[in-house]
Amino acid sequence: MSKRNRPAVGTLIYFLGALALGFYFTFAAVQGDYGVLKRSGIEAEGRVLAQELQLLQAEVSRMENLTMRLSDKYLDLDLLDQQARDVLGLIRTDEIVIR
Secondary structure, three states, rough: OOOOOOOOHHHHHHHHHHHHHHHHHHHHHOOOOOOOHHHHHHHHHHHHHHHHHHHHHHHHHHHHHHHOOOOOOOEEEEHHHHHHHHHOOOOOOOOOOOO
16 A cells, blocks of 8 residues: 655644735735734825814914914004905095005
């Protein structure tokens, strides 16, 4: 009787299962919800939002400055004149309006 050396089916199933798990975890590490690609996308979005935040903070500080200049404690007459002209459409008697 001759004996054939062939791998056991259990060993083959074990290695195929380990290989499948390895592929799954590799795919999840790259493409998954917490993967490398998702992280780089979130970091890029964070940089864009940080730039937008800086622009908004500059706008807020500008508006705070204008508000302070029109307050009761500090009244800027030039700014008040400009706002009255813009909002109410006022003109002085010595000005000429061209439409």
